Amino acid sequence: MKRQVPLFITFFVGTLLIVSVFSPPIETLGEDFSVFFDIIAVFAFFLGGGNLLRVHLTKISRRKHDWAYSIVTLVGFVVMLWAGLFKVWNEGGIAASVTAEESLFGMIFNSVLIPLQSTMYSLLAFFIASASYRAFRAKNREATILLVAAFIILLGRTAFGTMLTAWMPSSLSAMEIPNLAIWIMNSPNLAGQRAILIGIGLGVVSMSLRIILGVERTYLGDDGK
Amino acid sequence: MIFDVPLLLLAAGSEATAGTYVSLLVIGLGLLALLYVSIKAIEVDRRVIFLFIFLSVSVPILFPITFEEQATPVVKRAFDHIENLPEGSRVLLSFDFDPAMAPEVQPMADAIMRHALAKNHKVIFMSLWATGQGLLDQTMRRILPVEFPDKIDGRDYVSVGYTAGNEGVLNVIVSDFKKMFPSDVNSVPLDSIEIFEGVSSCRDLDLVVTFGGGKPGAKEWVLFVGDRASVPVAVGVAAVVAPQMYPYFPDQVVGILGGIKGAAEYESELIKQYPQFAERGTPGLVMMGPQTLAHVVIIAFIVFGNVAYFVGRRREMKR
Numbered sequence: 001m002k003r004q005v006p007l008f009i010t011f012f013v014g015t016l017l018i019v020s021v022f023s024p025p026i027e028t029l030g031e032d033f034s035v036f037f038d039i040i041a042v043f044a045f046f047l048g049g050g051n052l053l054r055v056h057l058t059k060i061s062r063r064k065h066d067w068a069y070s071i072v073t074l075v076g077f078v079v080m081l082w083a084g085l086f087k088v089w090n091e092g093g094i095a096a097s098v099t100a101e102e103s104l105f106g107m108i109f110n111s112v113l114i115p116l117q118s119t120m121y122s123l124l125a126f127f128i129a130s131a132s133y134r135a136f137r138a139k140n141r142e143a144t145i146l147l148v149a150a151f152i153i154l155l156g157r158t159a160f161g162t163m164l165t166a167w168m169p170s171s172l173s174a175m176e177i178p179n180l181a182i183w184i185m186n187s188p189n190l191a192g193q194r195a196i197l198i199g200i201g202l203g204v205v206s207m208s209l210r211i212i213l214g215v216e217r218t219y220l221g222d223d224g225k
Numbered sequence: 226m227i228f229d230v231p232l233l234l235l236a237a238g239s240e241a242t243a244g245t246y247v248s249l250l251v252i253g254l255g256l257l258a259l260l261y262v263s264i265k266a267i268e269v270d271r272r273v274i275f276l277f278i279f280l281s282v283s284v285p286i287l288f289p290i291t292f293e294e295q296a297t298p299v300v301k302r303a304f305d306h307i308e309n310l311p312e313g314s315r316v317l318l319s320f321d322f323d324p325a326m327a328p329e330v331q332p333m334a335d336a337i338m339r340h341a342l343a344k345n346h347k348v349i350f351m352s353l354w355a356t357g358q359g360l361l362d363q364t365m366r367r368i369l370p371v372e373f374p375d376k377i378d379g380r381d382y383v384s385v386g387y388t389a390g391n392e393g394v395l396n397v398i399v400s401d402f403k404k405m406f407p408s409d410v411n412s413v414p415l416d417s418i419e420i421f422e423g424v425s426s427c428r429d430l431d432l433v434v435t436f437g438g439g440k441p442g443a444k445e446w447v448l449f450v451g452d453r454a455s456v457p458v459a460v461g462v463a464a465v466v467a468p469q470m471y472p473y474f475p476d477q478v479v480g481i482l483g484g485i486k487g488a489a490e491y492e493s494e495l496i497k498q499y500p501q502f503a504e505r506g507t508p509g510l511v512m513m514g515p516q517t518l519a520h521v522v523i524i525a526f527i528v529f530g531n532v533a534y535f536v537g538r539r540r541e542m543k544r
Contacts, residue, residue: 031400034393041389095412097386099359101366109359114324117356121325125519129278130271133526137534147527154524157464157486158517159292182297185471193472 007214014212052077080108149184156181245288252280252518256525263529266537274526281522285514292513294486294493303459303480304494306432307337312345314431315424319446320364321437323356326463332488332509333461334364334436336495339502341434342373342382347420349430350384351406353394353441358387358410372505379409379418386410391441395449399427428454432479438463443470447477461487489513 013033020029056070083104087094090103099106138144155161161177168176174183210216255277259269296304307316318338322330341348350365352358361384369376376382385406388394397405402425408414415421423429427450435446435458443460451458457479460470464484474481482491488509496503 028400031397031404034390034396035404037393038388038390045389092411097358097362097384097410099362101362106359106362109356110363113356113359114327117324118328121328125282126275126278129519129523129526130274132523133269133271133274133530136527137531139534147531150527151524154520157484158520159294159513160517160521162295178297185468189468190471193469197472 003217003220006220007217011212011214014208018212049077049081080105083108149188152177152180152184156184242288245284245290248280248284248288249518252277252284252522255280256522256529259525259529260532263532264536266533266540268533269526269529277522277526278519281518282515285518289511290514290517291510292517294489294510294513296490296494299474299481299483300487300490301480301494302475303337303434303482304340304491306457306459306479307340307344307346307434308498310344310346310431314346315349315420315429316341316346316432316434317349317351317427317430319433319435319437320350320352320357320361321354321435321442322360322439322463323354324360326438327360328512329463329484329488330436330438330461331360331364332485332507332512333482333491335368336488336491336502336509337434337436337459337461338364338368339372339505340495340499342369342376343499343502345381346431347380348382349420349424350382350386352387353391353445354437354439355387355389357437361386362410379413379420381420383418383420384410385415392445392449395427395441395445399450399454402426426454427456430456432457432459434459434461436461438466442466443478444473447473451477485509485512485516 017030017033020026053074056074058064059070060067060074082088084098087096087098087100088104089107090096090098090100090105092100096103099109132150136143136147136150138147152161155164156178161181165176165178173179207216211219259273259277262269310316318334318341320334338348350361352361365382365384369382373381386409388405390397390405394405402421403415406415409418427433433446433450433456435443437443443458443462443466446458446460450456458477459480459482460478461482462470462484464486467481467483467487470478470481470483482488489507489512490509492502492507492509496507
């Protein structure tokens with residue numbers, strides 16, 4: 001029963017939504033279900049928040065590795081929740097935007113979240129450079145093609161690409177680095193991306209059918225057993 | 226090539242200072258030393274790579290180097306679309322990004338927002354990302370009162386903010402906007418907002434521009450709104466996502482702004498037509514300096530890596 005009810009709901013809703021696309025009287029059903037999804041998502045927020053509290057409180061109480069960071073997480077979570085829920089220091093009161101400039105939520109967002117997330121993303125540049133040094137090696141034919149393409153794209157995305165081949169006669173303009181970079185994006189990349197997109201599309205259809213028909217049950221947890 | 230950098234800067238007519246040349250000389254000499262190390266088949270320590278990336282990014286920030294940009298067809302088409310829309314067209318700008326992506330995407334959002342408002346289009350702002358609303362509010366506060374003081378909230382622009390639901394939001398607003406956004410960000414009902422007169426769904430919009438690089442984002446806007454409602458969609462995305470958008474161009478996406486380069490190209494086109502915005506800052510063009518130098522340094526390291534690899538392999542074969 002514990003497994004059959006969710007399986008039945010999935011089958012019923014999945015089939016209904018497919019049928020609705022082909023049935024004009026109920027064709028807006030998909031939109032109504034999207035609104036229901038939002039209502040369900042609200043409960044997911046509670047579950048997510050509850051789970052976060054449970055995991056980190058357990059970590060703190062058992063003094064697990066790096067438990068002190070859990071205190072930071074919990075304090076951040078509670079303060080942001082309090083600031084956002086009650087619109088603390090918000091000049092416009094409860095009706096105004098949660099991110100109003102003078103609000104506590106807005107202040108924390110601007111002074112903590114933005115610098116932290118920007119810093120994390122900036123660090124990528126260092127790792128990309130290090131990874132490029134180690135990974136882009138002309139070990140075989142395929143790797144060499146990838147290397148050459150990477151060179152052209154890297155140069156094509158800068159003003160140097162234009163400058164380096166500016167001397168070429170107009171009859172050879174197709175060989176200029178920026179034009180080569182555009183060609184790589186518009187031809188080999190496009191072909192590859194289309195193939196991937198078609199593959200993803202087929203995969204989504206196949207997985208959806210498996211879920212609707214109850215073959216795929218991993219979403220039920222415990223590997224669906 | 227590395228040592229041609231100052232010469233190339235001169236060729237580009239950039240306003241590089243003495244500090245720029247000294248810094249570039251230091252970076253160039255350092256890279257030459259590393260090339261020598263690579264010829265000896267010695268692997269370069271990752272900390273050295275980190276140092277060079279730090280220098281290549283910080284030098285153009287401390288001593289700005291700017292290059293002239295020419296809009297490529299993918300960017301030019303987005304610009305022309307906004308430029309050619311009749312005045313008063315409804316343009317929706319969706320801020321679907323977080324602070325991590327902001328350095329790449331924010332300059333595009335600024336430029337397109339300025340362009341749309343300068344063309345007197347009616348602009349509707351929204352976000353599919355919770356973090357996007359904060360950045361959206363910040364952008365509006367920074368640009369609207371200073372550059373467009375005559376524009377009125379509700380008449381010329383409106384922000385409906387963020388609502389949860391990801392693709393589900395798009396699935397609904399494609400046929401009924403008010404079902405997902407009953408009021409604007411300040412709890413004013415959409416029915417009483419002038420800009421929404423005659424706008425009941427995304428089908429009534431003249432253009433959607435989405436800024437982002439994650440999910441939900443550009444792809445979802447194309448699949449759930451652009452295709453279904455036949456609304457033109459332009460996208461401004463992080464550089465890593467831009468290649469994924471090319472299959473949709475030019476039929477499903479009217480233009481693609483990819484990374485800082487896309488933002489710089491759009492800015493250059495904008496200041497050509499609207500020179501007043503040149504004084505308001507062109508972060509995309511400014512950031513092309515660090516990007517250019519960082520790319521050159523990465524290319525140099527790829528070369529070093531290959532030199533060290535081939536020299537090492539030859540030595541092994543000799544043994």
